Amino acid sequence: xxxxxxxxxxxxxxxxxxxxxxxxxxxxxxxxxxxxxxxxxxxxxxxxxxxxxxxxxxxxxxxxxxxxxxxxxxxxxxxxxxxxxxxxxxxxxxxxxxxxxxxxxxxxxxxxxxxxxxxxxxxxxxxxxxxxxxxxxxxxxxxxxxxxxxxxxxxxxxxxxxxxxxxxxxxxxxxxxxxxxxxxxxxxxxxxxxxxxxxxxxxxxxxxxxxxxxxxxxxxxxxxxxxxxxxxxxxxxxxxxxxxxxxxxxxxxxxxxxxxxxxxxxxxxxxxxxxxxxxxxxxxxxxxxxxxxxxxxxxxxxxxxxxxxxxxxxxx
Numbered sequence: 001x002x003x004x005x006x007x008x009x010x011x012x013x014x015x016x017x018x019x020x021x022x023x024x025x026x027x028x029x030x031x032x033x034x035x036x037x038x039x040x041x042x043x044x045x046x047x048x049x050x051x052x053x054x055x056x057x058x059x060x061x062x063x064x065x066x067x068x069x070x071x072x073x074x075x076x077x078x079x080x081x082x083x084x085x086x087x088x089x090x091x092x093x094x095x096x097x098x099x100x101x102x103x104x105x106x107x108x109x110x111x112x113x114x115x116x117x118x119x120x121x122x123x124x125x126x127x128x129x130x131x132x133x134x135x136x137x138x139x140x141x142x143x144x145x146x147x148x149x150x151x152x153x154x155x156x157x158x159x160x161x162x163x164x165x166x167x168x169x170x171x172x173x174x175x176x177x178x179x180x181x182x183x184x185x186x187x188x189x190x191x192x193x194x195x196x197x198x199x200x201x202x203x204x205x206x207x208x209x210x211x212x213x214x215x216x217x218x219x220x221x222x223x224x225x226x227x228x229x230x231x232x233x234x235x236x237x238x239x240x241x242x243x244x245x246x247x248x249x250x251x252x253x254x255x256x257x258x259x260x261x262x263x264x265x266x267x268x269x270x271x272x273x274x275x276x277x278x279x280x281x282x283x284x285x286x287x288x289x290x291x292x293x294x295x296x297x298x299x300x301x302x303x304x305x306x307x308x309x310x311x312x313x314x315x316x
């Protein structure tokens with residue numbers, strides 16, 4: 001028997017009851033001894049279209065009660081080897097985006113004083129910028145795997161330089177990420193000009209538009225990214241749920257048709273096994289537009305799959 005935290009079993013307590021933590025894991029206020037800290041950032045004041053992602057962490061946790069600890073497809077049993085707990089939500093300032101981003105960065109600075117991998121539930125994508133600032137302070141420039149319908153490289157939006165659509169321009173300008181080791185997967189839709197998509201290529205970003213991935217397995221792409229990065233460089237993975245087609249994930253703030261499928265999402269993530277992942281997030285789940293709960297359920301499963309490819313995961 002493992003001495004690590006385990007999710008509450010549905011055979012011991014009905015899944016519709018019990019703690020509202022991710023996968024019904026124990027909650028923790030002390031990070032000592034943890035390998036992975038799951039946390040929520042319930043914020044949507046950085047979004048530009050449909051709001052509601054402030055309710056994302058709560059709904060992702062609720063839907064995650066369905067997930068069991070053993071991964072049938074890969075044999076991964078993350079809770080056998082990693083000490084994982086849900087450390088709750090960050091206390092953002094719901095009336096101030098700038099103050100909220102400061103709170104996220106400072107909170108992550110505290111979290112990263114411990115030898116722990118933070119796994120965040122958003123919240124809109126603006127949360128990733130302060131996270132990367134804290135990650136950079138701990139690890140230096142990181143490789144980035146960014147799965148998204150949008151490149152999020154606008155210079156500003158309504159005069160604001162820190163929003164969910166400007167994250168990766170700021171990250172590049174501030175030297176938080178390694179541009180030649182930045183991979184944007186699933187880009188699609190429309191723009192105001194070609195430069196909305198191509199400018200980042202000039203910085204060194206490698207882009208994989210959704211229309212070039214239709215009907216393809218993403219296992220090979222994931223393996224290519226893994227080989228390109230190598231096993232030593234620290235990596236951050238940020239997964240915007242709108243990378244998926246709205247048929248699979250309608251509950252999001254800026255849906256775009258022609259997106260990835262859920263099998264493709266699983267193939268891509270599973271192929272990243274072996275990377276030195278030092279943090280990850282799942283963002284842009286908006287429960288008010290997710291009447292069936294499928295988007296939050298999918299988001300919870302993507303987070304679980306990310307747990308399954310973290311360094312040190314045991315396999316049965």
